[in-house]
Amino acid sequence: MLVIGLTGGIATGKSTVSSLLKASNIPIVDADVIARQVVEPGTPALAKIRKAFGDEVLLPNGGLDRKKLGSIIFNDDTKRRQLNKIVHPAVRKAMLWQVLGFWLRGYKYCVMDVPLLIEGGLWQWAGLVVVVYCSDSLQLQRLIERDSSSEEDARSRLNSQLPISEKVQYADIVIDNSGSKQELQAHVDDLIRRLEKQAGWSWRLSWLIPPLGPLSAVWTLFWRRIARRRKAAQR
Numbered sequence: 564m565l566v567i568g569l570t571g572g573i574a575t576g577k578s579t580v581s582s583l584l585k586a587s588n589i590p591i592v593d594a595d596v597i598a599r600q601v602v603e604p605g606t607p608a609l610a611k612i613r614k615a616f617g618d619e620v621l622l623p624n625g626g627l628d629r630k631k632l633g634s635i636i637f638n639d640d641t642k643r644r645q646l647n648k649i650v651h652p653a654v655r656k657a658m659l660w661q662v663l664g665f666w667l668r669g670y671k672y673c674v675m676d677v678p679l680l681i682e683g684g685l686w687q688w689a690g691l692v693v694v695v696y697c698s699d700s701l702q703l704q705r706l707i708e709r710d711s712s713s714e715e716d717a718r719s720r721l722n723s724q725l726p727i728s729e730k731v732q733y734a735d736i737v738i739d740n741s742g743s744k745q746e747l748q749a750h751v752d753d754l755i756r757r758l759e760k761q762a763g764w765s766w767r768l769s770w771l772i773p774p775l776g777p778l779s780a781v782w783t784l785f786w787r788r789i790a791r792r793r794k795a796a797q798r
């Protein structure tokens with residue numbers, strides 16, 4: 564099965580692309596949704612967050628105070644890394660199960676929607692990396708509008724991730740979301756056609772020549788490792 568990694572910068576339009584794909588019945592594994600599920604009341608991750616950050620990040624009903632935790636981690640690299648260390652392993656595990664579930668149900672491909680696909684290194688495991696791009700200024704404007712946040716808050720969130728100009732260097736496919744939502748829909752339709760074609764071929768080949776399935780997984784990993792070395796050398 565072809566696993567596509569979909570990413571972008573905050574508010575470049577990754578979730579919008581993901582929703583358009585979902586509307587076309589493309590199977591989606593959404594890391595943001597999973598990241599919320601793994602910190603629900605009673606989960607081991609929430610207990611660890613409480614231990615690390617104190618009761619001040621909990622709401623009176625015992626749930627996570629996301630606004631409070633966000634104000635801490637988007638202004639402090641050490642605290643953000645600490646939170647990532649608690650949440651990311653649980654997210655990865657749940658994502659893997661969902662991908663397996665789609666594979667068992669016979670899907671030819673699925674899309675993993677992961678904001679930190681590049682930063683977390685998961686891009687190396689994806690058969691194709693799709694990055695949703697728009698300019699820094701448009702990104703900031705959309706972020707402020709969507710979250711009704713101050714420019715200062717929006718900038719600190721932006722600075723918590725690799726700049727979008729760096730993320731596009733890891734992309735096999737870049738979706739330019741600088742235009743209207745109608746234009747974005749057209750880009751997504753093109754993307755779906757491309758994915759259907761590519762996944763269709765690898766699916767047929769892996770049935771014709773069974774070892775090709777595992778071999779293509781090994782090939783993906785090998786190719787991504789080479790790509791990673793090249794990117795590291797460029798930086």
Ligand SMILES: CC(C)(COP(=O)(O)OP(=O)(O)OC[C@H]1O[C@@H](n2cnc3c(N)ncnc32)[C@H](O)[C@@H]1O)[C@@H](O)C(=O)NCCC(=O)NCCS
Pocket residue numbers: 572573574594595598628629630632633636643646647650651654677678679723724
């Ligand atoms: C800090 C939290 C509670 C803030 O919650 P909030 O509801 O305000 O934001 P939400 O979860 O909807 O995230 C919005 C966007 O912020 C960005 N973002 C979230 N967490 C991080 C992070 N640790 N580092 C950089 N960017 C992040 C992503 O682009 C994400 O799409 C939450 O983002 C969180 O638990 N983050 C850690 C888990 C994580 O890394 N999630 C991202 C997907 S794995």
Ligand SMILES: Nc1ncnc2c1ncn2[C@@H]1O[C@H](COP(=O)(O)OP(=O)(O)OP(=O)(O)O)[C@@H](O)[C@H]1O
Pocket residue numbers: 571572573574575576577578579580595678705706708709740741742743744745747
């Ligand atoms: N082409 C577009 N034209 C106008 N607004 C857009 C366009 N694409 C997305 N938006 C808007 O920009 C905002 C950010 O988009 P979206 O939530 O999809 O970003 P994201 O990359 O998923 O962000 P995050 O990483 O925070 O989840 C949303 O309010 C969305 O409606």
